[in-house]
Amino acid sequence: MEMGSGPALSFRGVSMVFPDGTHALQETTFDVSPGEFVTVVGPSGCGKSTLLKIASGLHQPTTGKVVVDRKKLGYVFQDATLLQWRSVQRNVELLAELEGMPKGERAKRATDAIRTVGLAGFEAKYPKQLSGGMKMRASLARTLVLEPDVFLFDEPFGAVDEITRERLNDEVISLFQQRRFAGLFITHSIAEAVFLSTKVLVMSARPGKLVASYDVPFAYPRSPELRFDPEFARLSGEISHSLRGAHV
Amino acid sequence: MTSAPVVVDGTGAGLDAAAQIEDQLIAATKQRGRRLGDYVGPLLVFVLFIVLWEYMHRDGIQRWLGRKPSVLPSPVTIIDQSLFNKIFRDQLITGLGWTCLVAFVGLGITIVIGMALAIVMAQKAWVERSLYPYLVALQATPVLAIVPIIYTVFGGGLGARIYVCIMIAIFPIVTNTLFGLTSADASQHDLFTLRHASTWTRMRKLQFPNAMPAIFTGFRISAGLSVVGAVVGEQFFREGAKPGLGVAIDQFRTRLQRPPMYGAIIVACLLGIVVFFVFGLLSRLVVGHWYESQRS
Numbered sequence: 001m002e003m004g005s006g007p008a009l010s011f012r013g014v015s016m017v018f019p020d021g022t023h024a025l026q027e028t029t030f031d032v033s034p035g036e037f038v039t040v041v042g043p044s045g046c047g048k049s050t051l052l053k054i055a056s057g058l059h060q061p062t063t064g065k066v067v068v069d070r071k072k073l074g075y076v077f078q079d080a081t082l083l084q085w086r087s088v089q090r091n092v093e094l095l096a097e098l099e100g101m102p103k104g105e106r107a108k109r110a111t112d113a114i115r116t117v118g119l120a121g122f123e124a125k126y127p128k129q130l131s132g133g134m135k136m137r138a139s140l141a142r143t144l145v146l147e148p149d150v151f152l153f154d155e156p157f158g159a160v161d162e163i164t165r166e167r168l169n170d171e172v173i174s175l176f177q178q179r180r181f182a183g184l185f186i187t188h189s190i191a192e193a194v195f196l197s198t199k200v201l202v203m204s205a206r207p208g209k210l211v212a213s214y215d216v217p218f219a220y221p222r223s224p225e226l227r228f229d230p231e232f233a234r235l236s237g238e239i240s241h242s243l244r245g246a247h248v
Numbered sequence: 249m250t251s252a253p254v255v256v257d258g259t260g261a262g263l264d265a266a267a268q269i270e271d272q273l274i275a276a277t278k279q280r281g282r283r284l285g286d287y288v289g290p291l292l293v294f295v296l297f298i299v300l301w302e303y304m305h306r307d308g309i310q311r312w313l314g315r316k317p318s319v320l321p322s323p324v325t326i327i328d329q330s331l332f333n334k335i336f337r338d339q340l341i342t343g344l345g346w347t348c349l350v351a352f353v354g355l356g357i358t359i360v361i362g363m364a365l366a367i368v369m370a371q372k373a374w375v376e377r378s379l380y381p382y383l384v385a386l387q388a389t390p391v392l393a394i395v396p397i398i399y400t401v402f403g404g405g406l407g408a409r410i411y412v413c414i415m416i417a418i419f420p421i422v423t424n425t426l427f428g429l430t431s432a433d434a435s436q437h438d439l440f441t442l443r444h445a446s447t448w449t450r451m452r453k454l455q456f457p458n459a460m461p462a463i464f465t466g467f468r469i470s471a472g473l474s475v476v477g478a479v480v481g482e483q484f485f486r487e488g489a490k491p492g493l494g495v496a497i498d499q500f501r502t503r504l505q506r507p508p509m510y511g512a513i514i515v516a517c518l519l520g521i522v523v524f525f526v527f528g529l530l531s532r533l534v535v536g537h538w539y540e541s542q543r544s
């Protein structure tokens with residue numbers, strides 16, 4: 001979207017066949033530019049997580065390639081994956097610590113990130129003292145500390161209840177508005193996809209392949225009431241229809 | 249060298265189960281708070297046990313087993329002779345000292361060697377696969393069968409006792425540490441991989457802290473077994489006039505001094521129980537504030 005800058009993340013004909021013969025991804029090509037928030041929906045097991053693992057470099061694709069600067073890449077996993085023996089503060093500092101950021105600097109960034117996700121006051125708590133939603137917030141804060149230009153989310157809110165999920169979606173939206181990173185988000189909730197994204201991609205059942213792409217026309221900032229907009233419902237219906245086709 | 253038949257639960261499976269049960273009980277107690285009933289049950293069982301013992305002494309042992317009452321002295325006699333007879337009491341105290349020495353030195357060495365082995369084995373699957381059979385073999389070898397070999401290598405004194413102690417106690421440390429080091433979530437590992445963490449950083453900041461609860465479980469089981477190992481070792485290796493509890497048990501037995509013999513057995517049991525619980529307490533102090541027991 002920003003003039004002159006190319007895509008921050010680019011998949012070029014990426015296919016993935018695992019050593020055991022599982023064909024997880026087929027000829028996938030798409031770009032995510034700074035200021036774009038792309039969401040992928042698709043039946044479970046179609047290769048969505050694989051897509052992110054390839055983007056982040058955890059997996060090497062069998063064919064094709066991914067162009068991305070991984071120094072500023074943040075990855076939010078499906079589970080909060082907090083280290084149980086670290087307090088919230090120390091968990092949020094982890095990635096910066098692994099990057100070798102000086103103590104003072106990372107403590108300050110962690111404090112900011114914790115405030116941003118609404119966990120101020122919980123710095124000294126341990127993961128076992130947090131609810132599922134709070135754990136996800138801490139996980140989000142941990143990634144924020146890196147100030148990523150490319151933000152990958154793998155069904156991060158799949159395990160929390162509906163109300164918490166909507167609140168967390170609002171957080172993600174406001175982060176996106178502030179930072180204008182390139183976002184790639186995986187979900188199985190169509191409402192979540194439409195609410196967050198500038199673009200929704202639909203993937204087919206395995207081997208996963210992009211079968212449809214929908215531009216989401218709503219301007220940011222998006223208010224929670226958007227979910228009751230007739231246009232929102234219409235677009236969701238269309239994606240839902242396409243997704244049902246993707247199952248066969 | 250007499251061969252009192254000593255049954256050694258070498259796998260530590262008994263203590264392993266005990267550690268688990270204790271964890272469960274503590275978790276349950278924490279959830280609902282302490283109650284008076286928590287103490288009444290154990291106390292009641294203890295009283296019943298003593299009453300049953302006294303009954304066996306007075307009547308049961310004759311009636312049901314056809315043995316003389318002196319084979320099983322009354323609890324009162326045992327306490328009286330173990331605590332208030334100066335000669336016997338001194339023998340038990342000396343015995344406790346030597347047994348503690350062997351058990352603690354043995355446990356210390358066991359912890360160092362066991363954890364080092366586990367750390368090496370955690371590095372690569374093939375290392376684990378290559379070393380594991382030898383651990384199992386060590387575990388499966390009866391002490392009795394290799395007494396002559398131990399004698400040749402370590403002599404007949406403290407060294408041999410410490411060796412027996414290590415041999416009996418090492419398995420749980422290795423397996424628990426290894427389990428702990430290799431049980432971090434795949435996605436937690438991904439987190440470290442994405443930041444290009446070195447093997448050392450991963451070990452220090454992920455695998456090792458993740459392993460702490462399991463390591464403490466290992467300590468606890470091995471601590472109990474090291475007492476067993478010390479007592480067993482003493483019964484085979486007695487050179488150097490260092491009479492531990494195992495020696496005392498055997499001497500009292502051959503001299504038909506039954507009350508202090510039971511006294512010595514009870515002291516050995518208590519020592520095992522005490523180290524087991526002390527390590528449990530230590531574990532709760534170190535990891536209790538963050539560790540969430542999976543079983544509930």
Ligand SMILES: Nc1ncnc2c1ncn2[C@@H]1O[C@H](COP(=O)(O)OP(=O)(O)O)[C@@H](O)[C@H]1O
Pocket residue numbers: 018019020022023024043044045046047048049050051206
């Ligand atoms: N490391 C692996 N080895 C073999 N098969 C795998 C591996 N990881 C994932 N798969 C398989 O690839 C397919 C896609 O997986 P995934 O990307 O996790 O799906 P999802 O869309 O649910 O996130 C699934 O069938 C899964 O079983």
Ligand SMILES: [Mg+2]
Pocket residue numbers: 048049050154155
């Ligand atoms: Mg997935």
